[in-house]
Amino acid sequence: MNGQNKIELLGMSQSELEDFVTSISEPKFRARQLYKWIYQKQTASFYEMSDLPRDLRYKLDEVAQISLPRFLKQRVSRDGTRKFLLEMNDKKRVETVIIPQTHDKNTQYTVCISSQVGCPVGCAFCATGAGGFQRNLQAYEIVGQVLSSRRELAKRLKRNDTELITNVVYMGMGEPLLNYDEMIKSVYMLNEHKGINIGQRHITISTAGEVTGIKKLLQEDLQVTLAISLHACDNELRNELVPLNKKYPLEILLAAVREYAEKSNRRVTFEYVLLDEVNTRKKDAEAMIKLLKPILANVNLIPYNEVSGLNFKRPASNRINQFYQWLTAGGLNVTLREERGTDIEAACGQLAAKKDRQM
Ligand code: SAH
Ligand code: SF4
Numbered sequence: 001m002n003g004q005n006k007i008e009l010l011g012m013s014q015s016e017l018e019d020f021v022t023s024i025s026e027p028k029f030r031a032r033q034l035y036k037w038i039y040q041k042q043t044a045s046f047y048e049m050s051d052l053p054r055d056l057r058y059k060l061d062e063v064a065q066i067s068l069p070r071f072l073k074q075r076v077s078r079d080g081t082r083k084f085l086l087e088m089n090d091k092k093r094v095e096t097v098i099i100p101q102t103h104d105k106n107t108q109y110t111v112c113i114s115s116q117v118g119c120p121v122g123c124a125f126c127a128t129g130a131g132g133f134q135r136n137l138q139a140y141e142i143v144g145q146v147l148s149s150r151r152e153l154a155k156r157l158k159r160n161d162t163e164l165i166t167n168v169v170y171m172g173m174g175e176p177l178l179n180y181d182e183m184i185k186s187v188y189m190l191n192e193h194k195g196i197n198i199g200q201r202h203i204t205i206s207t208a209g210e211v212t213g214i215k216k217l218l219q220e221d222l223q224v225t226l227a228i229s230l231h232a233c234d235n236e237l238r239n240e241l242v243p244l245n246k247k248y249p250l251e252i253l254l255a256a257v258r259e260y261a262e263k264s265n266r267r268v269t270f271e272y273v274l275l276d277e278v279n280t281r282k283k284d285a286e287a288m289i290k291l292l293k294p295i296l297a298n299v300n301l302i303p304y305n306e307v308s309g310l311n312f313k314r315p316a317s318n319r320i321n322q323f324y325q326w327l328t329a330g331g332l333n334v335t336l337r338e339e340r341g342t343d344i345e346a347a348c349g350q351l352a353a354k355k356d357r358q359m
Helices: 014-023 031-038 054-063 137-158 176-191 212-220 236-243 250-264 284-291 317-329
Strands: 070-076 082-087 092-105 105-110 116-118 133-136 167-171 203-207 227-228 269-276 297-303 335-337
Touching: 082 137, 092 137, 105 137, 116 176, 133 176, 133 250, 137 167, 167 176, 167 212, 176 203, 203 212, 212 236, 212 250, 212 335, 227 250, 250 269, 284 297, 284 317, 297 317, 317 335
Parallel strands: 105 167, 167 203, 203 227, 227 269, 269 297, 297 335
Antiparallel strands: 070 082, 082 092, 092 105, 116 133
């Protein structure tokens, strides 16, 4: 049997694994063992599964596989942020960013994962968008990024605690809500208590404003954080920056967000990339205050990370501070995103992983 015909175990729930072990005439409790090896110990090789009989390890290797994305290389930033280049079974590559947070001398990590290879939305300022769209990632490939990251990190840091990664943000490559079914499946898998066990409130889904997806998410009754990439507060400018706005203009988007905020009783985050002389004028601040004041919202300002070949600039720091002041004076809840990983092009919107421009 070659790799193509083997059964993929990554992505299976415990009950799906039970069906699988039953189908190869093994007792059900083997599923529990497999589940633990895959999701708690991020093991890709059956031969490492020391509590399985040797014969069974061989048998499993004949019929099944666990395709954790293959780690190719990393870059480490001065601030400790890492960028991993990961390869899927079909050789498609994605970048995953691992961001440390230290509290009381204990460092834990947030992983920024990709939901698609490339992105079809094509925002004017974004490196991923500029590279075009290749394909959706499957749920096991999305979850696999967290597992492979944890595996690499544990190895490098010589830590084997399952709490190494505490937060996951869908802010890498791709538009998660355009890959809804696989994305949501991956959210449930990440949250699984006996598995990877990332709390719902520690998961953030960022969208350019795919309203149909927001409505579906509303039906899930999850406690995940929704982040909306706003970037402009009038339709004319937003049409230019985020082309999805032509399909779902601000009024439609904001109505869906308001519904989400009310139903989930959770603050929605609005991301706003700061582009010099484009969306950081006084009138932009005024428009934002008018638009967001009535909503339970947090605004997250992201100073633009310049992308070569794209014609946008990051504003000077006094302009950034001025814009921040205008918004807070207007009563909005605003944070200025701390810069992480800019020196290794691992910051927001800088992920590309194209063959000709690798790391
Ligand atoms: N596709 C999703 C998630 C990915 S990006 C989305 O757009 O929401 C995470 C955030 O980084 C988004 O708000 C995105 O607009 C922003 N971003 C993209 N390119 C950027 C850049 N070059 N500098 C700063 N932020 C950028
Ligand atoms: Fe896609 Fe998000 Fe980049 Fe827009 S900002 S092109 S939606 S990845």
